[in-house]
Amino acid sequence: xxxxxxxxxxxxxxxxxxxxxxxxxxxxxxxxxxxxxxxxxxxxxxxxxxxxxxxxxxxxxxxxxxxxxxxxxxxxxxxxxxxxxxxxxxxxxxxxxxxxxxxxxxxxxxxxxxxxxxxxxxxxxxxxxxxxxxxxxxxxxxxxxxxxxxxxxxxxxxxxxxxxxxxxxxxxxxxxxxxxxxxxxxxxxxx
Numbered sequence: 750x751x752x753x754x755x756x757x758x759x760x761x762x763x764x765x766x767x768x769x770x771x772x773x774x775x776x777x778x779x780x781x782x783x784x785x786x787x788x789x790x791x792x793x794x795x796x797x798x799x800x801x802x803x804x805x806x807x808x809x810x811x812x813x814x815x816x817x818x819x820x821x822x823x824x825x826x827x828x829x830x831x832x833x834x835x836x837x838x839x840x841x842x843x844x845x846x847x848x849x850x851x852x853x854x855x856x857x858x859x860x861x862x863x864x865x866x867x868x869x870x871x872x873x874x875x876x877x878x879x880x881x882x883x884x885x886x887x888x889x890x891x892x893x894x895x896x897x898x899x900x901x902x903x904x905x906x907x908x909x910x911x912x913x914x915x916x917x918x919x920x921x922x923x924x925x926x927x928x929x930x931x932x933x934x935x936x937x938x939x940x
Contacts, residue, residue, distance in 0.1 A: 777835040778878060785871050788839070792866040795896040795938040796823070796839050799864065806931040809845055816845035819862075819928075828855040829886045836879065838863040839894075842928075859887045862927055867895040880904060880911040890927045899939050901925070 769775040775784045788796070800821055809818040820843045827836045841860035843849065849858045863883060865875040872895075880891055884906035891911065893902040903915040903925040917923050920936040 774837060776837055777832070778882065779834065780832060783874065785868075785874070788866060789868065791896045791940060792868060794940045795894055796864070796866050798938045799894065799933065800840055802933055802937070803840075803842070803928060803931055807928065809848060811845065811848075816848070818845050819843065820845065820848035820851075822856075826855040827860070828857050829859060833857075834882065834886075836882070838879070838883075839866045840864040859883075861888065862890040862892075863888060864892040864894055867893055868897075876911075880906065884908070884910050892925065894938070896939060899935065901933075901935060 769784055774787055775782060800823055804821045807819045809820045810816060822841050824837050824839060825841050842862045843858060844861050847858060847861060849856045867875060875893060883891060888906050891904045891906055900916060900918045901923055902913055904911045905914050915925055923933045923935055
């Protein structure tokens with residue numbers, strides 16, 4: 750992830766974000782525009798397989814007297830805090846009772862869980878900037894998925910930041926917080 754420039758004028762940052770080249774993802778954090786290449790096919794494959802497995806096992810059901818399941822969104826635009834910070838996690842999820850409306854755009858509800866797919870160009874940014882930022886906004890769980898290293902790292906988030914609670918690799922079958930009722934066979938994510 751590279752900062753285009755540190756610009757104080759939010760209108761200039763917004764204009765630069767709108768003009769981001771095709772194939773670049775952009776986020777605004779603390780008023781700075783950050784851009785990175787779109788994910789490679791192996792990363793898209795891994796995140797797609799993970800999303801499909803989770804959504805199949807924990808589908809959102811809003812009918813009836815009590816909503817159940819989770820709302821999983823791929824690459825949602827989140828506007829959080831003052832400014833606001835504009836973030837696009839690879840996957841974000843909310844428990845049914847906290848889930849935003851499917852008509853909300855941008856989403857201003859902090860996710861309960863998020864997952865970022867690591868790549869050489871985004872790993873430092875995802876670890877050092879985004880995890881602590883999501884923790885500060887009140888997200889409680891995060892996963893970092895690395896298709897190149899074939900690893901899944903599980904984090905608990907709180908006001909102190911991000912604390913790794915598990916690192917799983919290879920062909921392990923994973924049951925990890927907060928989605929620990931869903932066994933995930935890591936080998937299916939690597940293609």
